[in-house]
Amino acid sequence: MAGRGLDVEGWIAREGALSRVPAAFTGVVDAARARVAKSFDGGRLHSAYLYGSIPRGTAILGVSDLDLLLALRTEPTEADRAAARRIEQVLDQSFPQIDGVGILLFSTRTLLSELERHDLGFFVACLCTPLLGADLADHLPRYRPTPLLARETNGDLSLALPGWRRQAADATTDHHRRALSRLVARRIVRTGFTLIMPRWGGWTSDLSESAEAFGPYYPERAGQMRRAAVVGRTPSPVPGVLHELIDDLGPWLAAEYVTVHGEKAVRP
Template sequence: MSALVHQGLDPQGYIAREGCLARVPHAFRPVVAAARDRLPDTFGARLHSAYLYGSIPRGTARVGRSDLDLLIALHHEPTEADRDASRALGDALDERFPQIDGVGTLLYGRARLLSDLERHDLGWFVACLCTPLLGDDLAAALPHYRPDSLLARETNGDLALLLPRWRDRIAGADDSDDARRPLVRFMSRHLVRTAFTLVMPRWNGWTSDLREMAEAFAAYYPTRAGQVRTAAALGYEPTGYAETLRSYVDDLGPWLAAEYTRVHGVKTPRPEDG
């Protein structure tokens, strides 16, 4: 099957950086401005740079439904006090702006983001999926990236390691739709992205749209297409059904982890994997 060439790629075949401040929808610009204003006060001289990612810089955010996604790079590895400050900032922004549904913040030290170990995971994430908001852009110190098997392995080749943790999270959640809905949203999105990167080198392109990801996967794995299309829909409009979560950790997840290992191998272990 021929790949769709150049979607999400630049003329040289590298993944094009998605998102920019000019694409931020009008309703979300006060949120972005407030985050930009408060970050220096929150982290002071520890702050190296900050970035937006997700639907807001891509221009696809929905008022009252989308969250504000931030990546914060510090000059040194974050401390527990830094994490507390990050959570407090997110809570304050979420309370002030009804147009967002929460704030998700990733917090890392500059050295880790630029490390060889993270070159094709967090480094790629910064260089291709993050939009600079404050400070010197770390992408200048990172390479260009192609949608190849190395990138696939290092971004999502750890699903087998994650599945036991997911089972623990499901077991520990309250027995209610409201408690399960965030888990369905998170796991649906992760599985669709993993399904997409499984076929990404053959599809030869990049997209962050869950439905486009599901369709790319479906072209190569038609017998699993329905499950991944359903997961893509639930990634945008999650339900709280317990059977959905069970199917993720008992069926789709284990199959996808095994197939991923067969095709791309296993992600390089991180120290926190223990």
């Protein structure tokens, strides 16, 4: 019997679908599809994907962001990144339903590489919803909630902490602090979940469910993880929130993760 994000055979089920996009966000998705197709024409684009709360059907009007991944036939160039930034700006300014747009760019070679099999490959196969082009998931394996998957998805949290500290020190506006708190909180909650994922025996990308799953395994940190899940959904400009995430919960989690699962394979 399927449950906890798994299909009836125990594989992690793909979590999103275009049919789950809430009606209030269909215009945003349609505009994103058209903009991407126009900006990356001429065979540059292999495929495009949605991910996050919108294709999961849990997006909140005026709060959720729009997340896209573009798979290019060759390595992304500066021109590609500039085109992606223009799409982000136009969509964010045109649709009050969303609060921000993020576009990831990767080559198909990277996404299908052996090194990324249990990180970006898993991301495409299980967490991304096809929007344009041929689905790369057809060339990827199926996945179970294993320690290997845990290590390769989030076994590098320690590398993010110094950059977050610098950004927090440089953040001078509420807008910047909110954006950073959302990014940091989401990463920490998802890392907390994958820390316990093999023991929990399933998959979820829902922040609240992730925090609740984490709690019984680390009750002394359960309250912090629940607070982080709230910040991931409704970002905070309060400097103390960033301090707790970056200087307390984050370092503890990074150290515990390496102890339990080991470090993620080094990327070039």
